[in-house]
Amino acid sequence: MFYNETIYSVGSFPISVVVADINNDNKSDVVVANRESNTIGVLLNSGNGIFSSQITYQVGHSPWFVAVGDMNRDNILDIAVANYGAGTISVLINQGNGAFLSQVTYTAGYHAYAVAVADVNNDSASDIVVANAGPGNVGVLLNQGNGTFFNQITYKVDKSPVSIAMNDVNNDNKVDIIVANYDSWTVSVLLNNGTGAFLSRSTYSVGTKPQSLAAGDVNNDNEIDIVVANYGSDSVSVLVNRGDGTFLSQVTYPTGTIPYSVVIGDMNGDNNQDIIVANSDSNTIGVLLGTGNGIFLSQLTYSVGTGPLSVAVGDVNNDNKIDIVAANYHGNTISLLLHC
Numbered sequence: 178m179f180y181n182e183t184i185y186s187v188g189s190f191p192i193s194v195v196v197a198d199i200n201n202d203n204k205s206d207v208v209v210a211n212r213e214s215n216t217i218g219v220l221l222n223s224g225n226g227i228f229s230s231q232i233t234y235q236v237g238h239s240p241w242f243v244a245v246g247d248m249n250r251d252n253i254l255d256i257a258v259a260n261y262g263a264g265t266i267s268v269l270i271n272q273g274n275g276a277f278l279s280q281v282t283y284t285a286g287y288h289a290y291a292v293a294v295a296d297v298n299n300d301s302a303s304d305i306v307v308a309n310a311g312p313g314n315v316g317v318l319l320n321q322g323n324g325t326f327f328n329q330i331t332y333k334v335d336k337s338p339v340s341i342a343m344n345d346v347n348n349d350n351k352v353d354i355i356v357a358n359y360d361s362w363t364v365s366v367l368l369n370n371g372t373g374a375f376l377s378r379s380t381y382s383v384g385t386k387p388q389s390l391a392a393g394d395v396n397n398d399n400e401i402d403i404v405v406a407n408y409g410s411d412s413v414s415v416l417v418n419r420g421d422g423t424f425l426s427q428v429t430y431p432t433g434t435i436p437y438s439v440v441i442g443d444m445n446g447d448n449n450q451d452i453i454v455a456n457s458d459s460n461t462i463g464v465l466l467g468t469g470n471g472i473f474l475s476q477l478t479y480s481v482g483t484g485p486l487s488v489a490v491g492d493v494n495n496d497n498k499i500d501i502v503a504a505n506y507h508g509n510t511i512s513l514l515l516h517c
Contacts, residue, residue, distance in 0.1 A: 178445065178464065180500065182512040185220060185232050189213035191504040193242045194511060196359060200275025201465055206492040209504055209511060210240040210258060217243055217258055221275055230380035234269055236280050238262035246303040248295030249324025257305055259285065259292040265280055266307055269326055283318055283326055287311030295343035295352045296320075298373030299505030308338040308356055315341065315356055319373055330493055335361035342392040344401045347422025357387040358404055364390060364405060368422060381416055383427050385409030393441040395450045396409050396471030403509050406432070406439035406454055413439060417471050430473050433459030442490040442499050444516070455503055456487040462488060462503055462514065481510035 188211025199206040204222035209231070211218055215238055216235055218231030232455040236510060237260030248255040249270055256277060258267040264287050267280040286309025297304045302320035308327065313336050316329030335358035342355040351369035358365060364383050367375035384407025395402045400418035405427075411434055414427035433456025444464055452465040452473055458485055463476035482505030493500045498516035505512060 178477065179514040182481050182514055184480070184482060184510045184512055185228055187211055187218045187220075187504075187509060187511055188216050188233060189509055190331055190506050191509065191511060192240075192486050192506055194489045194502055194504040195243055195245050196488045196489040196493065197503050198243070199254055199271065201253060202493065206275065207502055207511060208243055208245060208256060210243040212239055212241065217241060217256060217269070218255055219275065219277070219313060220511070222493060225511065226500065228513070232276070234277050234280070235280060236260060237265045240267070240407065241289070242291040244292050246292045248294065248303050248320060250302060250322075255324065257290040257292050257294050258464075259307055259457070261288055261290055263408055264289050266305060268305075268317045268324070268326070281325070283329070285316050285329060286314060286331065290339045292340045293341040293343045297352050297369060299351065299371070304340055304373065305379070306343060306354060310337045310339055310342050310359070310503050315354060315367070317373060317375070323382065325438055330374070332367055332378070334358055334365040334367070334378065335363045335380060337361070338365070340389045342390050342403070344392040346392070346401045346418060348400070350393040353422070355390060355392050355403055357383070357390040359386050359388060359408070362387065364403060364416065366422070366424070379423060381424055381427070383407060383414040383416070383468065384412050384429060387414070388436070391441045393450050395441065395467055397469050404441055404452055406436040407509070408435055411436065413465070415452060415471060415473070421512045430465055430476070432456055432463050432476055433461050433478060436463070437486045440490055442459060444490070444499050446498065453488055453490055453501060455488040457484050457486055457506070460485065462501055465478045479514055481505060481512035482510045484508065485512070
């Protein structure tokens with residue numbers, strides 16, 4: 178399904194990667210968080226899925242996760258970074274050509290581990306949500322409307338939240354929060370009350386040490402389901418939505434060794450969502466094809482670099498097929514797998 182990898186050098190210990198059109202040229206670019214370099218790298222797509230060398234921007238100490246979204250309502254994607262070592266969020270505003278202003282930092286919690294960007298209070302301005310692993314909470318930083326943010330409001334979850342997904346799980350047109358709690362072996366779902374406050378929390382058991390999660394409709398019933406990569410049990414968990422924002426017990430599928438990152442996408446063009454997982458100790462990407470009813474086939478594996486800790490998907494060469502990008506933590510590279 179995919180050609181052999183193409184390798185691009187990035188900074189030291191790349192730990193998170195995103196695929197998105199950063200400079201509005203209708204080509205998908207790559208943004209990577211380089212943990213040891215304390216930078217994010219932007220690799221612009223020069224066409225046909227070929228990328229320029231990274232342009233780097235300084236962020237906080239030990240950036241752990243990167244996300245993109247239009248934070249100042251100019252229809253151009255900006256960057257948010259969770260800085261694990263600093264306990265902060267860095268916001269880098271796009272100047273309009275894929276170049277970014279210097280970071281503006283906001284206080285998060287101890288060990289800010291993951292970040293997401295979404296409009297949580299329906300004011301057409303993108304807000305920031307951060308998983309604070311140390312205190313076991315999520316912080317919501319509401320947008321003031323111009324790309325600057327109020328202080329975080331925190332909501333308690335389980336122990337060591339390390340991954341966030343944002344989606345409307347109960348079909349009320351409000352974006353909810355889904356969090357993977359690494360040391361509790363659970364997922365927390367926080368329902369939005371419509372004003373950007375989250376007052377209802379449900380908890381679901383998953384596998385050992387859930388490291389990453391994604392949310393999407395995996396069984397074609399127009400409800401948002403949850404997929405979790407379980408670092409400690411070499412599996413992914415699938416939690417199907419009952420239709421009211423509550424979820425059935427997990428169904429698990431084996432992966433490679435130490436799955437560290439998971440995303441969802443239609444990889445074979447059959448209009449069914451598939452699971453893509455970075456197997457960090459196997460040095461592979463696993464693709465579990467969906468059958469359309471929430472059931473998945475055994476993974477197909479593709480070799481990438483050393484220690485892939487993050488995976489992202491997108492059409493990088495404009496052929497209407499979804500490609501894969503992996504951040505190789507121990508190789509200081511990213512791998513590009515173009516769809517055949």
